[in-house]
Amino acid sequence: MKQKRPLFLILALVAVIGAIWSFMILSAARNATLDQRVQDVASQLKCPICQGESVADSPSQLAQQMRGVIRQQLQSGRSDQQVIQYFVDRYGQQIVWSPPWQGFMLLAWLVPIALLLGGVGMIIIVMRDWHAAPRVETNDDDADLAGIDENELQHYRGQIEKELAESDPIFTPRRMEAH
């Protein structure tokens, strides 16, 4: 029972953390402010006249105007997706920073995920393979030492002690005198 105590403690901690996070996830969706939503939508759009900057980041006039449009549209009750679609209709697909979850573009998302899952599968197979490999050695330690003479054993013990101490002084066998 005493052995298990740390495990229970950890499970309890994980439960507490999990509860906090799920509560935060549930409550987060409700209280996003307009500013946050504008920022959110703008950061998903690429500024059409800049080199590698989003509408949220770009200081250009066009990006400023686009942020205004986003704000207006969100205020008039459109959803984030509708606003993004509005810009896609006008500028084409390349205005969206991240590929949409449909058609050919889905591959952009699915291939890395599939490969990652494939990797997990690979690891499991490889591990099983290694595990099943015939054992060359036994773990029977006494068998290893059976053939060694007691004096010899003493000698090797001394040798290990000595070299340990040489490599790092704190291994100096202070208690050896007691022997």
Added chain:
Amino acid sequence: MYFSDVGTIALILALGFAVYTVVIAVLGAKRGITALVASAKRSSLTVTFFLLVAASALVVSFLIHDFGVSYVRQESNLAMPWYFILSAFYGGQEGSLLYWALMLSIFSAIFIFTSRRVPQALVPYVVATLMSIEVFFLIILAIVSNPFVRLPVAPPDGQGLNPLLMDPGMLVHPPMLLMGYMSFSVPFAFAVAAMITGKLNSDWLRSIRRWMLAAWSIQTTGLLLGAWWAYHVLGWGGYWGWDPVENAALLPWLTATAFLHSTMVQERRGMLKVWNLALVIASFALSIFGTFEVRSGIISSVHSFAYSAVGPYFLTFLAIIVVFSIGLFLYRLPTLRSEQEFDSVISREGAFLFNNLLLVGVAFATFWGTIFPILSEAVRRQTMTVGPPFYDHVNGPLFVLLLLAMGVGPLLAWRRTSTSVLWRNLVVPAVAAAACAIVLPLLGVSNVWANIAFAVCSFTVTAIIYEFWRGMRVRHDHGESYFLAFNMLIVRYRRRYGGYLVHLGLVLLAVGVIGSNFFQVERDAVLKPGQTLNVAGYQLTYLGNIAYATPGVDAVTAQLQIWQDGRLLRYIYPGRQFYRNFENQPTSQISISTFGLTDVYVFLADWQGAASATIRVFINPLTSLVWLGGLLMLVGGIICWWPERRSRLRMPAKETYAKGTALANKGHGDRSVEAGVGQRREGTLVASCLGDRDPAWEAGNARVGVTERNDLASYGQDTGASEEPTL
């Protein structure tokens, strides 16, 4: 005779000697003629010499303003200060390729001077591989992209460097990053040599590990400097934008990081040889891919300074590298058997496999995102972009898992870990994570993703500090002061504790990234003199614009005050600069003021006359930690890399170890013995014994790992220092 002619001649001579080196090195190795190998080494040094001559010729051409040289005319002008003229050396494509070739030849020379410690059978092949790469660059330099090409008539003045490059960052970032790319050639050469000779033993592993560590450190520096430069120059308040060129630089870093971890599995357990080779090859191929991507301009990027015709050459070279490596690889595959079997998923090996999966996963997702627009264009004729949101969604969770693995991994023992000990070791970090998860929402952090990420960071930091603490406490019990104990841990067990420092640095960096990603506040405003902008507790009062001119540069700066709680903190002068010849490309002078860990980042977006300015203000909390963490990573990397003292590499009696380690296993119920031995293997034992692959020792070596926690910490904690009796 101009200096540029000297340069051209030196390049051609270098090419000749490089070709000679490749031929003679391979011939010498095949026939076993040492005189030929020695000749190859000397001729490789000659290549270094001629490249130094060529580079000096270019430097001199720049310094004497020889605008008859097309490259000098293009990249410099009379108004530039001498340090930017020197940095113009690598400002364009021709020069940066020459820099690459020069650095490669210098690294080859370093390799040759230190090659006595490398298994001799490998040396000629390493030299041959390095010089083959050199031949490729020299051909490009001599034929397609020669920096010494002369104009028919020398113009009176040059065009000058792109103003975005006229920044202190230019002096350090490109040379570091180019050197980083280049430095992956040496591990690659080792891999090729090992595949040709079939000598993939521990000597090989030790040599390649240190070269890879060096490459990793250089690349880390290059990436950090790039991030720092972007932060100071580009004006969008961030330092990393998942730009295709940034990605390209990150890719070899990721695979190299994976290699540095999985190589430990090979070192300890003789497993994962195939995988490690693949990672070395991938790192080099990705570094060439990166160079290709920057130079070909196939993907639009903020780094679009130099497009040209060398793209196809690099693509061909890349194809040759990949085909050649895969061919060799398949040829060697049958002999690359694992020497040990896997025992348990919950073990250090398991943690390293998981770590590799994540790192390679991030690398692949990044690579995929970088090339997907090209695929889309080719397959569906549909232009599209893959930007930060994609990488945030795919890589973000993977990075969080990696951080978590960094906390758990060091707590696991090799082969298998007793779960009860694992739970016990996890308690303290888990408490820290829970505390973080509870306290942060109370402090007003309402974003759940930030909370998750911070909790994981706090878990990992605690786990690492706890490791240090336990090691220190054991030493303290033996009479060392805590400060001395801390130093001794790092001095004695460089790889282990240096690695922890790198981890600690990475967690700090992660905290900085999380902070600036989730809690950045941004405001735009058009201000008239006297008006005040209020952002996140800071008040910015605008005073007016000042225009001034220095030779070659016209500049305008806005003058503002930063106030907080009614106190004037400082005056700031964000501005814009216009360089002659580049009037339509104004550069920004961004004002970054750091208060504690928070940056107030002010960018002058636009202005009218002397009394109106459009400014953008970013409040970036915790961004300082990015640089601090990065610095710590570098320090840790250098500690890991720093050579062991030679005296510790003595070769002890072989049989002592054969039986001695068997004896260590005897004590396997008694952790104190193993703790000592396990710990010690980080130092002398590994160094001395891996050099000599005694199978009996290997078997013993593997078995020493059968311990719950084979480190100093459990040595003290679990047995108490006084119970050292079995020996």
